[in-house]
Amino acid sequence: MLVACLTHRFISVNKIFQSKKYQVVFMKKKSELKETKEISIYMRYWNYILYPLLIVLLIFSGIYGYLRYVNKKAEEKYNIAFDLFSKNLHKGPSDKELQKSLSKFEEVIKKYSLSQFSLLSMPFAGYICFIKGDYKDAERYYKMFKKKVSNSEYIFLSDLALSSCYESENKLDNAIQILRSVSKQYPESPFKEFALLNLERLYRMEGKLDQSKKIIKQFLERYPQSPFFYMAKSHFLSYNKAN
The missing domain is CATH 1.25.40 (Serine Threonine Protein Phosphatase 5, Tetratricopeptide repeat)
Structure with a gap:
């Protein structure tokens, strides 16, 4: 509404500038020819600068x-x-x-x-x-979601969801690759401990016990206050007994 009003006002003023009556007033005396020339320059400025700006404003308003x-x-x-x-x-x-x-x-x-x-x-x-x-x-x-977001937490959660999809398809290598990648990133993420636990579990499922033990040790060092700490510790102790 505001843009429409401004447009109407600008067009009305421009018509006044271009009217013969207005030009005659400035042409009455020879000493005023300079002023008429200045107004002519001003009118050209009006046409070449202001109108394009109005068009942009109108387009923006429509969008x-x-x-x-x-x-x-x-x-x-x-x-x-x-x-x-x-x-x-x-x-x-x-x-x-x-x-x-x-x-x-x-x-x-x-x-x-x-x-x-x-x-x-x-x-x-x-x-x-x-x-x-x-x-x-x-x-x-x-x-699709991961591609469109910029927030690191959303990207992290998208990766966790993708790893679950790959695991469900029995593509454990793909799931491990994603979890290994995210476990090295986003150090402050509250969801990182879940990524590490899932990575350890998948290594165990693949029979890669050395890798699994390494991840468990890393988890115990990083998250001593985690509610999953004692569960992880029991896995770690079982590896030591087996060896």
Whole structure:
């Protein structure tokens, strides 16, 4: 509304500058020719600088209004999807109910990709696919989410989710590779101890007991206050007894 008013005012003033009546006033005396020339220069400045700026403002106003509309519609769809998901989760949802929730989240992701709710829908879609056993689709959504976020904690959690998908597909090498990578990064993450414990467990499943013991020792040194400390210590002691 403000941009429209300013545009109208600018156009009205410009018309006054260009009118013959206005120019005659400045042409009455020869001494005023200089002033007329200055106004002419000012008018050219007005046309070449101000109008492009107005166009930019109008475009920005239109884009901002469109994004607000998209975000509002996306929020409505997201709330429907989340309600379906949360209502069914506690009772062990059927495949049909899961698919219904998934389709709603997918609608938000695809149809309202410019909205922040599209981003929020990605990990939900990935989790539903994981529950259904569609690990490839789950990986796709987690990777999509990871690519779009910049927060290190979200990237870390996406990697943990991906490692779970690979483990479920029995791709233990892929899962180990991810966990080994994240265990070296994000030193302050509260989720790092889970990454180390999962990495130790996968090494144990692979029969790589030396690597498993090394990770357990690292965990005990880093997290003496962890609620999993004594569980990890029992594993460490069992390795020593075996040797």
